[in-house]
Amino acid sequence: MRTDPPSGLLVALRAYETALATDDLDALDRLFAPGPDTLRGDATGLLVGHDEIAAFRGTRGGAPARRLVEVHVRTLDDDHALVLAVTEPLGGGRGQQTQLWERGPAGWVVAAAHVHAPAPAFDARVWRVLADPLIVGAADGPLARRTVAVKDMFAVAGQRVGAGNPTWLAGASVEPRHAAAVDRLLAAGADVRGVARTDELAYSLAGTNAHSGAAPNPRAPGRVPGGSSSGSAAAVALGQADVGLGTDTGGSIRVPASYQGLHGIRTTHGAVPTTGLVPLAPTFDTVGWLTRDADLLAAVGDVLLPPDTAPPGGSPRLVVSRALLAHADADVAARVAAFAEHAGATRTDRWDDVDLAGWAEVFRVRQGWEAWHAHGAWVRAHPGALGADVAGRFAAASAIDDEAGAAAAVRRETIRDRLLDLVGDDVLVLPAASSVAPRPEPGALDAVRTATLRLTCIAGLGGLPAVTLPTPLGPRPSAEAPHDVAGFPGVGVRAAPPVGVCLVAAPGRDRALLALARVLTVGA
Amino acid sequence: MRTDPPSGLLVALRAYETALATDDLDALDRLFAPGPDTLRGDATGLLVGHDEIAAFRGTRGGAPARRLVEVHVRTLDDDHALVLAVTEPLGGGRGQQTQLWERGPAGWVVAAAHVHAPAPAFDARVWRVLADPLIVGAADGPLARRTVAVKDMFAVAGQRVGAGNPTWLAGASVEPRHAAAVDRLLAAGADVRGVARTDELAYSLAGTNAHSGAAPNPRAPGRVPGGSSSGSAAAVALGQADVGLGTDTGGSIRVPASYQGLHGIRTTHGAVPTTGLVPLAPTFDTVGWLTRDADLLAAVGDVLLPPDTAPPGGSPRLVVSRALLAHADADVAARVAAFAEHAGATRTDRWDDVDLAGWAEVFRVRQGWEAWHAHGAWVRAHPGALGADVAGRFAAASAIDDEAGAAAAVRRETIRDRLLDLVGDDVLVLPAASSVAPRPEPGALDAVRTATLRLTCIAGLGGLPAVTLPTPLGPRPSAEAPHDVAGFPGVGVRAAPPVGVCLVAAPGRDRALLALARVLTVGA
Structure with a gap:
């Protein structure tokens, strides 16, 4: 040469x-x-x-x-x-x-x-504040020196909460103390690395903030990261934090976990205190987190979760419903079905006549009513402050009168009873989102949101815990290539975008789900 | 294919x-x-x-x-x-x-x-705190939206000062207001991007902090960045900030500017207030800054500097002394000599009998006495807190008694009078450092420090302003390649490390030096 x-x-x-x-x-x-x-x-x-x-x-x-x-x-x-x-x-x-x-x-x-090209100081689509560390946790503990990206909806002492919106940030006061979940992570030895971007007021599933831009999705370049816990998720997927602390009202942990190939949990409603959290829709809002593996996902659960309310009994039965799978794109349904089969899930027809579109509408209305109740005054006082997508959502929410909001609450109770009956002691295996991460085309995002909410509203309406884990990607080391330590893809084959599978159980069974996710990940 | x-x-x-x-x-x-x-x-x-x-x-x-x-x-x-x-x-x-x-x-x-490989959240060898932005400056002004990396010796409201040392940081209180220089930059529209790493208590020229590691030197990979304004300089060289705010006591702007191919100014002692700055040796400490070009260097000067105290008169005479060049390595001396020739500098023999080694010793003794006076109590109270190099320097400083300190102050006055006479109305062209950036081998660093201080103590002892600018690197577009927009190096030729040239003038002539640097950079 x-x-x-x-x-x-x-x-x-x-x-x-x-x-x-x-x-x-x-x-x-x-x-x-x-x-x-x-x-x-x-x-x-x-x-x-x-x-x-x-x-x-x-x-x-x-x-x-x-x-x-x-x-x-x-x-x-x-x-x-x-x-x-x-x-x-x-x-x-x-x-x-x-x-x-x-x-x-x-x-x-x-x-x-x-x-x-040279790297920027930091990726401002992922983070708003960063330090080494921003808050030092306890010297010892089960999460010692694990780094946490805190969604910009939680109070961090000494910082303002930005809620994904510069106008909100400009009007915010410095927080005198940490949100409860942040406090517990610090006490367990974790360090807060920084404040991560969120969709505005957490009212989106896309991760395309109009002000800070869409966070990257390292596992699916050119596609959206998923939201609203977009920055927390991207920070973890990029290896820039170990734990992404977020929230899940209608899918804001499950969707970014699915889109980015992460592990995530949306906890039972009320299981982890929301003190110090900017609300979106309080009767749906839950604390959640994302990690790159099931072990750390469970370790954080040991710190944040109360003991499971229901005795675990024997191994839970995994069930999968073809009717629910049909709400996802074919490629997603196929990968979740393959996962379910590998995990030994039993097919169930109990979900066949569930009206998910109707349920999603109940969710939408009640969430919208609560969101307007929480933030309508601020939205009215700051015209033009929100990006078009979230502004549109609040505009729709403003049209939901108290009667419609109350009616949705009543219907929600009925649905919840039905859900508790349907889930029972089983673990339901379903797609975490209806599709892989879409490309950031506005029309497409709306359609994807509508389709995904039909699946995610199940845990939302029921206040149920939901653990998301990635379905396996690509081949594993084989007997033909025993020294093949890394796993080799086929030459010239493009990597497929991640698909997340969701495990849903009765309220209070968060720890059982986390334990199950560890087993299923090892076996994947 | x-x-x-x-x-x-x-x-x-x-x-x-x-x-x-x-x-x-x-x-x-x-x-x-x-x-x-x-x-x-x-x-x-x-x-x-x-x-x-x-x-x-x-x-x-x-x-x-x-x-x-x-x-x-x-x-x-x-x-x-x-x-x-x-x-x-x-x-x-x-x-x-x-x-x-x-x-x-x-x-x-x-x-x-x-x-x-995937980028980390941020380079913790360069920054300690980062945000988008950390402090928003005025909406308008001559520095609107320019980003500033603030050396971790200056107070930034809401932040602790770390002074390059974790123990110092842990004992620091949150600052209630900005340092004077930070305040002026903000008022001129600049944004503070973050807090940049420094050598411990600014008492080093190497940029190899024992706790946060050596910042990278993008223009000379594998070599030290220079210090003590190491993080501010690297942030600018990496394109992660526009302005690196720093300090220069014995060369802490000039050395990193030289090692990293940046523009920098060490201001006349006392010209820019040091309010809100952790001192090292107050009778030598000056505020300075680094940029990637001479225009912004001057624009910051317009904001921070008082009007020049001496009328500019005609064009200043540039002078260069072979005796001073002889204190630098041959490659450095050659590039500075070529720069001086190109700039039309006149050779002078007035510096031929200057005892730079003796002057540097006066500088070392008085600086050490002041540094121990400022920080000896803290150093004694925190044994083991400092890295070996800076701890050794403080140990040597602790041995300088008050008599030796006072004697050095007296000698300094004599030297200063001599310096004012030697410089007169000229602009002295000399190497900003005695060598290119060395590789981080401890023995080598000590020798380089000793050699460099013989050159940098000139401005230090005289309280003189000193502007550093890079000597040109590589060939320029030529008639043979008229479409050659980027400048092309020879095939297979390794890029040489940067060499900085320093322009020194009488006290109060900071603005004249900044204006001269603009002219000389354009002509390079």
Whole structure:
């Protein structure tokens, strides 16, 4: 392999840098190899094929100005060479760019590129405040030195609560003490790493905050992170915190857990105190958390949860309902069904005649009435302060009169009785969300929200605990490759977005669900 | 180019992943191509040659466990292929790895690799606290929305001052108001982005804090960042803040500016109030700042500095002294001399008989006496709290009795008179540090400190303003490559570490120096 460039390569490299500096999309398109095999990867993910790469370029609005400070060439033959360049953006830091160039019919083109740009100080789509640590926990304890991302709905002493909205933040006072859940985590030795982004007032399942932007979804690049505990979830998925403390009113733990391949629990309503939490809909609001594994999910439960109210008895029976699976997209239903089968779940037809659409409407109305009761005065006093999606939701909520709110509360009690009967002593296995994480297209997000709420309203209306865990992704080490420590995907196969499975049980059985999740994860 | 792997490549890739997972250094060494042309780059920099790569592997103690979630292969011929893999560390996030494999006499080996791992929440070697923003500045002003990294020696309201030491931080109270310099920046529209790391009590020039670690030096990977304003400087060099607010007692702005290729100013002693600043040696302590360009350096000066005390008159005369250059390493002296020549500086022999070693000793003694006077009681009360280097410096300071301290103060006055006479109305051009950034080897750091203080004590003893700017690096666009917008280095040429040049003038001429730096930077 030679270290001097083949003829014409440096001219092409200069042309590439010029096209990048001037955001000359036509030239950049020409300088990337045509066809479905061209590769371009950076910290946000890997693009495959010329079309995907061209689409990305078209939306990003140019690359930051930079100069090359080192250029290394490894020449394979007259028509192929690798170029590895150290870049220096004018905005600071250093990056690197590796390109495989090939000489095609139209001259030199890039067949594969790997780019990294300097990292920002922190990802402001994930965090609002960060420190090393922000709050030091007790010296010892079961969670000693575990780091926590606290959803910006909980009080952290010395900080303001932002509730995902800059106007709210500007009007907030510094909190004199921690929320109860934060306090318990600190007492168990955990450190608070920072305050994580949330959808505005937690009134969304998408994770696309109009002010701070959508947090990234590292497991499904280009797709939404899920919300409203979006920042807590992304912080955990990115490895930037061990525990994401959040809330779940209508799915705000379950949906981001599902979209990002995390473990999460929405606790029994009332099991973990909500003291120090900005409410959304208090009769539905629950404290929850997200982790990368079932062991830590359970360890946090040992700290935050009361003892289970129902004796665990023998092993709970797992049940799965085809009627409930039918509310999810086919790929999601298939993966959850496979998980259920592997876990030995029994099929049940008891849910076949449940009117989930009707239930979801009861949930929507009562949640909306409570949300308006909690925040309507603030929303009215701050016109234009909310992003369009959450503003629209509050506008709809404002139209729910007290009579409709009260009627929904009555219907909720009936549904709850039915739910307690349906679940009984079983553990219901169902999809945590109706789909994989969607791409952030507004129309699509509304449809996804409607579909997902039909599934998530089950635990919501029943005040039931719900543990989410990821269904397995990709093949495992096999006898054919005994030294295969990491698990190998098929060559050229794109990774599928995560799908979460949800385990739901009777109220007060949170710890039993957490124990079950540990067993099921080990067996996965 | 085919997308199916050539024979044996996947076995080699599996062997590589296994070796990585088990930190099998011998296997990894075998799997990287031998010789000086092998490349390996990541976010910390680019390594060239098998030896450099092997040395890196030997010290890092293994890679984080991970699995591959996507593997793409682009096969060039039977003996060459590019592998681009998406990695998923068990600790969260996703990374990417691009490898150029070649089949050599001993089988498949990696000829070039580009790796990126998920970013941490933030770089705790640079920052202690971060937020979006931590303190919002005025809505409008000359520095509107510029971001500031505040050295952890200044009071920021609502925060504790850490002074680079965890024990100090633990005993600190929350500050009720901002330091004067912070207040002025906020009033001019700048936002405080966070609190940046410092060497302990600012008593070092290295930037290697024993507790938070050495901040990275993006312009000179593997070398120290310089201190004590290490975090403020790195934040700016990394593009994570626009302005690094710091202090300079014996070189704590000039040295990191020089090591990291930044612009910086150490102001005339007393010109910018030190209210709200933890002192080191008050008769030497000055406020300073760092930026990536001369324009912003001057714009901050417009906010923080009083009007110049001396009328600017005509253009100041630049002078350069070979006797002073001789105190720097040959490569540094050569680059500063070239800069001086290009800037039209006149050679002067007036500094030929200056005893810089003696002056530096006066500086060391008086600084030590003041530092012990300021912090001796705290140091005595907290044995073991300081890192070895700073503890050693305080131990030496504790041995300086009041008589020696007073004698040094008297000598300082004599030196100061001499300095004012030597500098006169000129601008002295000299190296900002005696060497490029050294590698963090303890013995080397002490020697570098001693050599650098001989140059930096000039402004220190005289209370003189000193502006540091980078000497140019690499070639500029040329007539041969008129479309060369970015400036191109020679193929295979390693980038040299930065060298800073320092402009020193009479007290009160800070603004004139800032204006001069703008002119000289444009002309570079």
